[in-house]
Amino acid sequence: MPELPEVHALAADLESRLHGHVIDRLDITSFAALKTFDPPVSALHGMLVAGVGRHGKFLDATVVPEGEGGSSPDELHLIVHLARAGWIRWREAAPVPAARPRGRSAGPLAARLVLDDGSGVDITEAGTKKSLAIYLVRSPIQVPGIARLGPDPLAPEFTEEVFAGILAAAGRAQIKGVLRDQARIAGIGNAYSDEILHAAKMSPFKPANMPADDVHALYEATQSTLRDALERADGLKASELKAEKKSNLRVHARTGEPCPVCGDTIRQVIYADSTFQYCPTCQTGGKPLADRVLSRLLK
Structure with missing residues (x-):
């Protein structure tokens, strides 16, 4: 998407x-x-x-x-x-x-x-x-x-304080879903939420209402990930954008490949209509996250 x-x-x-x-x-x-x-x-x-x-x-x-x-x-x-x-x-x-x-x-x-x-x-x-x-x-x-759109994460008024307020209001909702919720923050989808959380070294299941240091790390990761992608895409034709995006993703859609940061194997979690990818070493203390679909298949 x-x-x-x-x-x-x-x-x-x-x-x-x-x-x-x-x-x-x-x-x-x-x-x-x-x-x-x-x-x-x-x-x-x-x-x-x-x-x-x-x-x-x-x-x-x-x-x-x-x-x-x-x-x-x-x-x-x-x-x-x-x-x-x-x-x-x-x-x-x-x-x-x-x-x-x-x-x-x-x-x-x-x-x-x-x-x-x-x-x-x-x-x-x-x-x-x-x-x-x-x-x-x-x-x-x-x-x-x-x-219904929330604020644009690259707008000047999208400050760390605004971001902190959005996360606090989301309470214990999982941060992966909060980043993707267009009514909270506009423009971030499945791929870049994976990339942002990997850059922030944060579990997709972490509650959104988090300590100030974690808010800061996630805000910086959001800004750098999106702005770097924007810079890479600048001036490209529509026909070139898909390949550019795919070639620069670090964890999203790279299940089974080595993490470019630590070398651990990138894993995925499957939902009914989507999947997400993450690095256990970088993001979850080395522990694989529960994959509900796979768990059902193994029963």
């Missing part, structure tokens, strides 16, 4: 490609992907792309009537959440006309944005579980997921 660093880089890449272009149309090829109906996607015809940014893991393309710059009372926001298997692909040449909508069986192409010069953007989603979401709204706050 694309997380804050990748979505930030995708927004920058799209900003450089889309800014100042006029939209011809948005073709929706999977009805399940489009979550809004007013305004209709036909309202995008003739609109100018004024900028592309993000809110947590949400991409936000601001469009205004052609001839208007900056803020406009008639501006719209085309917002995309790529979910677990969505992605963005840029097309230099005029794309082949999109197939007629076919609902949930539409295949990898969920939508196609076509610009006035024939270039465009394909929004795709791999796999059979379709959870990619597209919204066309007058304000980003109309998107429920954005309205």
Whole structure:
């Protein structure tokens, strides 16, 4: 799943490609992907792309009537959440006309944005579980997921004191889940929460309400992990981001490999719909964490 660093880089890449272009149309090829109906996607015809940014893991393309710059009372926001298997692909040449909508069986192409010069953007989603979401709204706050977002961990106002307050409010909730909770902190997902906890030398099961020294270590690990990933992704094209992320992960998705810090074998815990990875020596005092799924299989 694309997380804050990748979505930030995708927004920058799209900003450089889309800014100042006029939209011809948005073709929706999977009805399940489009979550809004007013305004209709036909309202995008003739609109100018004024900028592309993000809110947590949400991409936000601001469009205004052609001839208007900056803020406009008639501006719209085309917002995309790529979910677990969505992605963005840029097309230099005029794309082949999109197939007629076919609902949930539409295949990898969920939508196609076509610009006035024939270039465009394909929004795709791999796999059979379709959870990619597209919204066309007058304000980003109309998107429920954005309205619920917690603070951005890379924003200037996200201080260690703010972070400490979030952890204290979470009480005895496991820190892995707190870092991933978009209503508490925006943009961190399964992969970077694994990386942050490894950098902080902290168990994923540690209660969130922790001593001040641990809060400091976790805050520093959060900042360094995300900023390092952001720096590596800076300037990369969308087609290069997945490989960059995968090649620089230290523990996430590296089950069975040696820890790059201590050499211990990286282990994983499996849940119903996700897994996480950690290093026993670095994070749990050498003790493997209970894997509920594996424990059931061994009974």
